[in-house]
Amino acid sequence: MPNKSKNRWLDVQIILASLAVTSTVALWNVFARGSSPVASPTDAPTPDPTATMTATPYPTATAMATPTSDPNAVIQLPKVHILLGGNLPAPQPVAAQPASAGSTTNQVSAPKSSGSSKSAPPPAAKTSSSKP
């Protein structure tokens, strides 16, 4: 008899625990959805106006400084809520590919700074289109 009542009490405890877990998860979701972002123009990542490449015949500093040409450019991810734990993913650096990148087997690289080969000696001569 004592064993039977003890088993019933254990059943009650299990049911109560289940209800507590379920309600906790349900309430979490309710509150999380209630404050989730609604898509709006201000939340969307706005394109940087300087990212527009114009086919100007003259090389300009703008073309060099465009975010799409910077391998360290950071794309802002849209704001999201994590429902069941975990860490917000860190922004990932991305490098955009040029539209006309030639054969896929060719190495494409973003503009480099002078002397990109750090261990290279100073050049004995330099090639360029004819300088007047």
Add this chain to the structure above:
Amino acid sequence: MKRIEFHAMGSRMLALLDSTSSEAEEALRRVPAWFEEWEQTLSRFRPGNELDRLNRSNGLPLAVSKTLWEVFQAARTAEQFTGGLVTPTVLDALVGVGYDRSFEGIPCMQTGHSYASPVLSDLSGIVVWDVPTRSLVLPDSVHLDLGGIAKGWAADQAVRRLSLYGPALVNAGGDIAISGSLSDGQAWPIGIDDPFQADTHFETLKLTRSGVATSGKDYHRWLKDGVWQHHIIDPRTGLPADTDVMAATVVAPTVMEAEAAAKAVLIMGSVSGLEWLEADSGLAGVVVLENGYHIYSQNMEKYLWKN
């Protein structure tokens, strides 16, 4: 290392000799005179010179000097090598877009009617030559500009002469001829200038016996009737090449091949140009696009200075 710098053919020139002997120094001192002699024969901006006489020969045979003969044959080879894209018959088209005098003399803004029509690019079909008499017959409707090929040819000639005194390098306005390794067996470090940043280089190559050249639309440009013009004519249209490439650099067995190939790649544009480069195992190159990106041919890897 001994060096000499001077100005010729409308460009900066540099000659290097990896030697400390007095004979090497003496040889270097003669280089400017060689270039002056070649320029006097080959420039289209020297009225009355041999090229000018050929361009005014009105279809009559003209016996030419060994220099003009060799450069004409080099131009014919370059034309065949590039499928007609690099040809000296573009003179009238160059004048038509405003390049009618030495570049320093071109006003930055011009007005006037531009005329354009496809350029005949078949030297073998339009020029008659006779080997025994070393004479050329140029139709009166065709006029030659040997500017591009002449610089490569001159660099090649000069480096051959200098190599008698030691490892030599000659840079004729960006067209570089190298006779072989340095005295210690190392490769020559050669920079590739960034067309967007004056006097800076974005890559260093290690080169031994070879040629390297760059063709670009970054320096020689001017406005005509509000439209930017540059000096690389596409013979298919008779107009400055409409291309996404700002500058193309090519490494080849000889500087003349490198010069012709770089110009052809610029005219073709990045996609076709790189495909064409990849099809020839003797060529390697890198193109700098108008948006600043660099695209390397697969063969270029072995020339990059990474260690």
